[in-house]
Amino acid sequence: MTDQTAPPATALPYLTPGTRAALASLLVAAICLALEGRADWLWEWPDAWTLPVTDWISQGLGWLFDLIRPVVRVISTLLRYPMDWVNVALVQTPWPLIIGATVALGWYAGGLSLALLSAIGLGFVLASGYWVEGMNTLALVFVSVPLALILGLFIGIWANESPRARPWIEATLDLMQTVPTFAYLTPLLLLFGFGPVVGLIASAIYAAPPMARNTLLGLQRVEAEVKEAGIMAGATRRQQLALVEIPAASTQIMIGVNQSLMAALSMVIIAAVIGGFDDIGWEVLLTMRQANFGQSFLAGLVIVAFAIIIDRISARMATNRDRHDLRISWIILAASAALAVYAWAALPAASDIALLAPTVEAxxxxxxxxxxxxxxxxxxxxxxxxxxxxxxxxxxxxxxxxxxxxxxxxxxxxxxxxxxxxxxxxxxxxxxxxxxxxxxxxxxxxxxxxGVADLPWPFVLFGVGAVAWVAGGWKLTRLALVLLALILVSGLWERALLSLYLCGAAVIACAVLGGLLGLLSAVSNIAWAIIRPICDMLQTIPLFVFLIPVLMFFQIGEFSAFLAIILYAIVPMIRYTRHGLVTTPPELLEAAVAAGATKTQIMRDVRAPFAAPTILLGLNQTILYAFAMLVITALIGTTGLGQSIYLALGQADVGLGIAAGAAMAILALISDRIVQGFAEERRRALGL
Incomplete structure (x- = not known):
């Protein structure tokens, strides 16, 4: 990711690349301040220099959409059939049978603990009164995930088999994972119209990159001896791929299945914004808009229950080859089927069960x-x-x-x-x-x-370019400047700075608080035993749900958005900080102890420097998480690019939606490359 032909060494040792970058940025800032009031164009990009990018996108995509809409509508009609079939099957199947089947699968995958988790989780869904809405949500997930898995598997195999196409595929996957979730919905809305099909297709697109990445990673990690054995057996390339390499990469591919499931569930909830479908996402959105926070919190917990069950079962299936007695699973399934059959008349309908209604009122x-x-x-x-x-x-x-x-x-x-x-x-x-x-x-x-939102644009361009130069050389600098210039001429610069301000503030808070919690977790097993399950829970909660607790106490506004971003983005910082600090090579620690270093000195002078690359990767993930959550917080009144994307969605303005989504992706991509560049530099300095 970095340019190895980076800045040459200077004859003056104190004029390091970082020093020169800071001094140059300071000079540009001084010039802008000196010209303030005399050169307004330095502080505010003139409208005459702005290109009608959104209009161009709208016109171009409008022509394309008119051309392909008949075919797309046929696809939409065809997709409704499996979705309706799965929906009817889940809603009409007696609830004891669905709970029993899930518990049986939980037992087979993880034993008693996972079976109990499945029973308690689905029991909570049933008692909440949201069983039908929950099944509607799962119907979308169960149809979108196979589409995403097939698409992701094909893309991963293609990238593995075609070295020429691989860089372009990986760049496309990077773009797909940095484009805000709402940005997916605007063009799909124009193509497919309102309804659950939009959520289905958006989920399939959003959930495909994790599967593609893990498929590619798994195939690349197959041992050379395994590949050679297939060649020596006389297998053709297709046979070797299907019978040797894909089975060898199955563990990594199953991790992709787990991540795709979670991505699809998260996207299905978000797609409720335009679906108007009778599912959990719509219930959360509707109750939040009505300020009915007790009901909203309950619906959010239903989503959390689904997310935890899906995550735990799929993760156990992916990472643990041990399976429990299948006969017990069949007994559980048979018992649930018998209960559904023999107690058919006595069983209340799932829609009539609302045991937690008094709790909601309370x-x-x-x-x-x-x-x-x-x-x-x-x-x-x-x-x-x-x-x-x-x-x-x-x-x-x-x-x-x-x-x-x-x-x-x-x-x-x-x-x-x-x-x-x-x-x-x-x-x-x-x-x-x-x-x-x-x-x-x-x-x-x-x-x-x-203030970040009022900085002169030359200073921002030069400052980001200088940091990119230090992190990755001229190649990264050119990339950053070109991409930022696209935002500048598109007329989205002010909104981009507003997004950068809020995201930056949240990332700073995550870096400080997450770093401290990671440090505490590294030095105290008791603290990690408390913090770890909280992190696990936060990582399984869909983005939508993070809005509920902050709205309950602080209503709409930037502060609520700030807290929601922190809740979602802090986990990588905690995990990576702890992991970096506890994985210091023993020989380094032994040398420090032998030299008489105290625990504080060891942490400051040995563990922290060695952990720096890992901590920087955690910061990188935190930044990407923060940008992802920033768009969702547009639902609670934030400004910036997220608000533009949300407004474009409501107005069906595909040009604004695509342009604002691309601008958000650009900010995330530049941040990602810069932090990766610094992490790579630290790894090289440590000889890793």
Whole structure:
């Protein structure tokens, strides 16, 4: 991912690439500040320079859609048949039989613990009163997943068999996984119209890349001896692939099945925004809009129950070859079938069971009382975070410091004091030998004074290009600048900066809090025993559900979106930080102990440097998770590209939806490549 022909070494050892990048960015910032008020085009991209990209996309895709719509509608009609059949089968099948079949599968895959989990999970779904809606959701998953698996398997095999096509396929998979989920729905909406078929197709497209990646990875990891054995046996290429390599890669491919299942479930829930289908996703969305948080929370827990059961069973099938007594599974299945047959008349219909209805009313009542009692405290927490944290980062201290929030007004003198103080502090730090960090401090002061959303576009372009140059050389720099220029000329620059601000704030919070929790988990087994199941649970919850708890306590707004992003994106940071810190080679630890290092010194000087590449990969995953969640938070009132994508979905504006989705994918892709570049540099420095 990085350019090995990166910046040449300088004759001045203190002018490292990082130092030169920081100094150059500082120079551009100084020029922009000096010209403020005299060259407005530096601060706001002129409308005359903006290209009608969204109109071009709308016209081009409109022509294409008109051409292929008849064929697409036939495909849509054909897909409705299996979806309706599966839906009728799941809804009409007696609920004891479905629960029994799931418990039997859980026993076969994981024994008593997984069987009990399946029984408790589906028992909760039944008691919630959402059994029919849950079966409607599963019907979409059960039809979309086979399509995604077939598509992903074909793409993975194609990439493995064609070295020329592999880079293009991998780039396409990267793009598919960085494009926001809502962006999938806008063109599909125009092609297929409203309804569950859109969710079905969107889920199949969204769930295919994990299967393709794991298929390719599994085939690439097949041992050379295994391949040679197939060749020596006289197998043709197709026979070798089907009979030797795919079976050898089955474990990795099954991991792809697990990830595709979870992706499909997540996308089915999101697709409820335009489906209007009687499923769990629609129930969550409807109850959230009605501020019926008790019912919304219950529906969200139903999604969580499905996600946990699907994740645990498919993961166990993928990673553990041990199977439990199949006869017990048949006994469980037979007992459930007998119950369904002999107690047919006595069994209540699933739609008539709502044992948790009183609990929902109690939750609503308790929540109402809690918010009334603590409303002032919750508002104080939200306002403090907004006025003294998020808002200054968004519009700068010169715009956020006002008498009714801070007690005084920000003046031009204060701006110069801040910038001068940043420069003086940077100089003092540079004199200690940390020149790159010292040069970065005045740049940070500029960002703090101006705000991310109001930064001049030359400074952003140059700053990102400089960081990309340090991370991956000129190749990455060119990529970053070209992609950012596309956002600039498309007229989406201001919205892109708003997205960058909120996502960046959440990533910083995740890096600090997740890093500390990862450190705590690395040094304390007790802490990890508590944190690990929480991380496991958070990773199985679909994105939609994270909105419910933050809305319950903080209503709509950027602070709620900020918290939702943190809840979703913090897990990789925790896991990767812990993993990096606990996998330090024993010989390094022994050498440090022999040298008389304390535990703190070992952590700071041995474990942390060795763990840096792994921690950076965790940061990379956190950034991608944050961008994914950022689009979903458009449902609760955020601004930026996510809001544009959501509005385009409601207005069926395919041009705006595609352009905003592409802009969001560009930001995620650039961030991904830069962090990967730094991680690769650290691995090379450690000799890994």
């Amino acid at each position: 939750v609503d009542g308790a929540l109402t009382q809690f918010t009334r009692a603590t409303g002032a405290t919750l508002d104080s927490i939200k306002n403090t975070a907004m006025f003294y944290g998020l808002l200054p980062l968004r519009i700068g201290l010169d715009g956020a410091v006002l008498p009714f929030t801070w007690g005084f007004s920000w003046t031009a003198t204060m701006s110069w004091v801040l910038l001068g103080g940043g420069a003086a502090l940077g100089l003092a730090v540079a004199l200690t030998g940390r020149v790159a960090f010292g040069a970065s401090l005045p740049v940070m002061a500029v960002v703090l004074e101006t």
